Amino acid sequence: MSTLTLFQNATHWRTGERVTIAVEDGVVVPIPRRGHEHARVLDARGAVLAPGLVDLHVHLREPGQSAKETIDSGTRAAAAGGFTAVACMPNTVPAVDSPAWVEWVRHRTGNAAHARVYPIAAVTVGQKGGQLAPLMAMARAGAVAFSDDGHPVASAAMMRRALEYARPTGLPIVCHEEDPELRGEGVMNEGFTATRLGLRGIPGAAESVMCRRDVDLAELTGGRVHLAHLSTAQSFETLRDARRRGLPVTGETCPHYWILTDEAVGDYDTNAKMNPPLRTADDVRACIAAIADGTVDCLVTDHAPHTPDEKNRPFSEAPFGVVGLETALALTITFLVEPGHVSLARAIELWTDAPRRIFDLPEVDLEPGSVADLVLFDPRSEWTVNPKLFYSKGRATPFAGWTVRGRVLATMMGGRFTHLAPDVEFEHQLVLPAGAAT
Numbered sequence: 001m002s003t004l005t006l007f008q009n010a011t012h013w014r015t016g017e018r019v020t021i022a023v024e025d026g027v028v029v030p031i032p033r034r035g036h037e038h039a040r041v042l043d044a045r046g047a048v049l050a051p052g053l054v055d056l057h058v059h060l061r062e063p064g065q066s067a068k069e070t071i072d073s074g075t076r077a078a079a080a081g082g083f084t085a086v087a088c089m090p091n092t093v094p095a096v097d098s099p100a101w102v103e104w105v106r107h108r109t110g111n112a113a114h115a116r117v118y119p120i121a122a123v124t125v126g127q128k129g130g131q132l133a134p135l136m137a138m139a140r141a142g143a144v145a146f147s148d149d150g151h152p153v154a155s156a157a158m159m160r161r162a163l164e165y166a167r168p169t170g171l172p173i174v175c176h177e178e179d180p181e182l183r184g185e186g187v188m189n190e191g192f193t194a195t196r197l198g199l200r201g202i203p204g205a206a207e208s209v210m211c212r213r214d215v216d217l218a219e220l221t222g223g224r225v226h227l228a229h230l231s232t233a234q235s236f237e238t239l240r241d242a243r244r245r246g247l248p249v250t251g252e253t254c255p256h257y258w259i260l261t262d263e264a265v266g267d268y269d270t271n272a273k274m275n276p277p278l279r280t281a282d283d284v285r286a287c288i289a290a291i292a293d294g295t296v297d298c299l300v301t302d303h304a305p306h307t308p309d310e311k312n313r314p315f316s317e318a319p320f321g322v323v324g325l326e327t328a329l330a331l332t333i334t335f336l337v338e339p340g341h342v343s344l345a346r347a348i349e350l351w352t353d354a355p356r357r358i359f360d361l362p363e364v365d366l367e368p369g370s371v372a373d374l375v376l377f378d379p380r381s382e383w384t385v386n387p388k389l390f391y392s393k394g395r396a397t398p399f400a401g402w403t404v405r406g407r408v409l410a411t412m413m414g415g416r417f418t419h420l421a422p423d424v425e426f427e428h429q430l431v432l433p434a435g436a437a438t
């Protein structure tokens with residue numbers, strides 16, 4: 001007989017009401033009226049129950065770079081962070097640029113994973129920008145979007161063609177916006193801190209000019225553009241403008257862009273080296289404003305793990321990228337919800353319904369019949385970020401040692417727990433207590 005799981009006394013993420021939610025055979029079910037032979041009851045004690053979080057921008061590093069991360073370690077980290085689904089970037093070795101590689105990722109992630117994994121396929125062969133990858137065939141193989149993330153599509157003519165070919169698939173192109181020549185040899189944001197440290201800078205315009213270009217190309221072609229990891233005030237303004245013009249453009253940003261400035265680089269701290277780089281206080285303000293006014297469509301981590309050895313190199317030589325799956329929810333609660341920039345319900349929407357809509361992923365809710373992809377978290381619980389405890393192989397985060405609020409208690413995918421905090425306990429009982437069906 002199947003097990004019935006009850007989340008008792010949970011706070012509904014959207015309504016704020018106290019609810020009890022029952023799960024059986026992988027789906028949310030009505031509260032049974034009679035006892036159940038195999039029931040386990042989790043007293044949520046007012047913690048918030050929500051659909052599992054979704055991250056559209058994750059680097060799982062397989063195939064080819066399993067020293068940095070694996071599908072197993074990356075999805076385990078996702079589960080610990082409250083995520084039940086991630087979309088993985090194709091800048092692997094080799095790049096996921098053919099239907100066979102898309103199928104490989106789907107096959108590899110099918111059973112073993114601790115989260116659902118949706119492959120993003122490359123725009124160009126080998127992500128080299130020279131030859132268009134077979135977009136329609138990769139869409140048929142199960143790709144949910146296309147991206148040369150990690151590398152910009154430098155040629156406007158190539159991006160135009162890619163958008164024209166992507167259009168009949170209905171899938172967006174996720175644009176890593178960076179003008180390669182403006183970036184040059186830059187390793188951090190161009191500005192006072194870069195000058196003080198004697199490091200080469202990347203101007204914000206390296207990102208924003210490419211955003212403008214691709215918004216105009218979306219208008220020209222009718223193809224869908226999704227602007228990745230936006231970091232500058234000008235980029236957010238471009239996204240706002242695209243929305244006003246009614247163009248098929250969406251955009252995302254990451255926790256470090258609404259919290260940190262380039263001063264976090266401090267004295268050559270590679271834990272603050274990512275691409276795009278941390279910007280200025282004005283950019284941080286613009287990022288928060290764009291999230292608050294609905295310009296930003298969804299939040300992502302850009303979880304980009306590297307080995308500790310790689311990140312321990314001198315600043316100029318260390319790779320770009322930090323991890324984010326295990327801190328994202330707390331950084332959202334601590335720095336967006338608690339200061340009042342967005343409500344908790346809106347914040348959760350930006351990590352659940354909103355990204356599902358953009359990549360056309362199956363809907364999840366707390367109603368009977370929905371697949372049981374759920375997260376239970378305590379928004380008030382404080383904890384200190386300790387990278388040694390990460391499930392990810394990556395340890396680089398600019399938030400190490402920070403005390404944050406919002407702790408994941410349990411993550412469930414398809415009715416199965418993929419993460420349980422050590423202090424979560426179940427009551428096992430043969431008969432449901434009277435009044436359980438509240």
Ligand SMILES: [Zn+2]
Nearest residue numbers: 149150176228
């Ligand atoms: Zn990128």
